[in-house]
Amino acid sequence: MLVRVRAADRKRLAALVFGVVVVVLLVSAGLGAGRSPAPDLPIGGLPDGPVGAAALRDLTLRVDATGHDPHAVQLTVDGSPVAGRVDGTSVLYRPEGLADGEHTFTAEIPPGGITGWLRDGPGATATFTVDTAAPELEVTQPDKVASYRDPVTVRGRAPDARQVSIGTHAVTPGPDGNFTSELPHSPTGAEVVAVDAAGNATTQALTTGIDLPRMRAVHVTAHAWSYAPMRDAVLDLARQGRIDTVQLDIKDEDGVVGYASQVPLARTTGAASPIYDARAALRQLHEMGVQVVGRIVAFRDPTLAEWAWHHGRRDWVVQNPARQPYSSHYGAIAFTNFAHPDVRGYNIALAVEAAELGFDGIMYDYVRRPDGSLSSMRFAGLKGPATEAVAGFLAQSRDPVHAAGAHQSAAVYGISATRPDQIAQDIRLIAPQVDFVAPMIYPSHWGPGEYGVANPNAQPFDIVAASLRDFQAVTKGTGATVIPWLQDFSLGVDYGDAQVRAQIDATYRAGIDSFFLWSPSVEYHGGALDPK
Known part of the structure; x- marks a missing residue:
């Protein structure tokens, strides 16, 4: 049936349709029916x-x-x-x-679609x-002090920094950017780091170390110190002013710790032995104005090696390719593994304990691998060259020893200046980690013709002078000085005052005013030493 719509109705219908379309558009645009944008x-x-x-x-x-x-x-x-x-x-x-x-x-x-024009x-x-600009930093190097036990003051200026840190010590600069930090001991090897609000950092090294005192020293074993006649002979040298330093053993070649150490592993293994009273010895020597350098035989350690091997810690021991203990003229089970963190930690714990007791310095001996073919040895966990691992141990030890108040040194072979791989002692790597290098340049240990010296054992001045030149050259610029071990024993040639004095004169001629004398019997030629 045909329906006719009048003109007026058509207008009303068009308006209704338009309204519905607008509502639909508004709803779809999120503006109607209560919807948010x-x-x-x-x-x-x-x-x-x-x-x-x-x-x-x-x-x-x-x-x-x-x-x-x-x-x-x-x-x-x-x-x-x-x-x-x-x-x-x-x-x-x-x-x-x-x-x-x-x-x-x-x-x-971007807007788009049928509703894009509405929103x-x-x-x-x-x-x-x-902000990537690093903050400005100026540091005044602190004055040298005589000991790591002496406090130092670090001053500087960092106007854009929010905080300045020196090792674990932090300070906030003042409004003018100036800062002052009082440190409990000399921070050799530390860095000053200035950090701004954006986290940008500027770093400057602290190059000032301690001013090592003169050391004219003799070696003393734990048993020698505990024996009154031998102890008194050493004290007489000090009273006469012929020596000013005693090198007293902490841990010896047998792995025996010469006093009642409280380091747990020293007690567990039976290494701690009350041979002498460390506190009493230090007090007596210090009251006389004598310095004490403690010697720790680091990795030649039969006591620790045998205990570790028999208690399921075989990776603490240097092994041969068959995974048995590396045997040499040192003994059946004698050398510990310098790459193992527990072996390292044990030696460092002894060093820190000794420094806290009052030892003025810590000298590591046998801080090396055994001599012999490297292919015949196995070091569990070793990554990279053995030379780097040995130097890495000294780097790991340096800050704890310094923080405990002692300087750190390493006794090294005379050949290490020119043959670093032979026993894993690379002086260029070792020197930055110690306050001084102590080369054992005993004339009797050099072969004929070494350094052009026909008979080194009979020419002590010549061989010592030649060897020291190499060590001074290889340590130049490292911050470490050279203080040699000299021979006061007879091996092939009789040594007396003249032979010992010749070595001392060669040391002085090289511009070095310090030395250590080695006598396995702890008997010394006082006539070779200048009195006070």
Whole structure:
């Protein structure tokens, strides 16, 4: 049936249809029926405060596009389009090449579709500041002190820094940027680090160390010190002013610790032996104005090696290719593994304990591998060259020993200046980790013709002078000095005052005013030594 619509009705119908369309458009646009506008695109990843150089390298901005098509998100930095990477419902952007200053990051989904003309797409904006300039730092090197037990003062200026640290000590610069830090001991090897609000850092090394005192020393074993006649002979040399330092054994070639050590492993293995009273010995010598350097035979240690081998810790012991203890003229089970952290830790614990007791210095002996073919030895856990591991042990020990108040040194073979791989003593690697290197340049230990000296044992002045030149050359610029071990015993040639004095004169001629005398019997030729 045909229905006719009047003109007026047609107008009313058109208006009704238009209204319905508008409502549909408003609802679809999110403006009708109580719906809120389209959500923003949250931006994450920005740190609090300025973005420094390190933070900028790792900076990743994350745009959360949940509820939207992440592929439709468009990014700009300072108004210029940049490319992001879609990761699930997020869009990631890693800034590159941003200059210092303020930057604006924008993420948005452009409007489009049938309703695009009625609203903007969702979006977000973040503003951040890039600051990669390292802070200014000026450090006044502290004056040298005589001992690591002496406090030092470090001063400087860091006007842009939020904090300045020297090792574990931190200080906040004043309004003018100046800072002062009182340290309990000389921080040799430490660095001053200034950090600004953006995390940028400037580092400057502290090159000032201690001013080592003169050391004219003799070697004394634990048993010799405990025996009154031998102890008194050494004390007489000190009273006469012929020596000013005693080298007293802490741990000897048998692995025996000569006093009642409280280091747990020394007690567990039976190494700790109350042969002498360490506190009483130190008190007596110090009251006489005599310094005491404690000697620790590090890796030749039959006591520890045998205990470890029989208690399931075989990797503490140097082994042969058949995984049995490396046997040599040192004994069946004699050498511990310098690469094992527990072996290292044991020796360092003894050194720190001794320094805290009052020993002025710690000298490591046998800080090396056994002599012999390297192919016949196995060091469990060793990574890299043996020379680096030995020097690494001394580096690990240095700061704890210094913090406990003692200087650190290493007794090394005379050949190590020119043949570093023969026993894993590379002086160029060792020297930066010690306060002085103590080469054992005994004339009797050199072969005929060494350094052009026809008979070194009979020419003590010549061989000592030649050897010291090499050690001074190889330690130059390392911060370590050279103090030699000299021979006061007879081996092939009778040694008396004249032969000992010749070695001392060669040492003085080299510009070195210190030395250590070695006598296995702890009997010394006082006539070779200048009295007070």
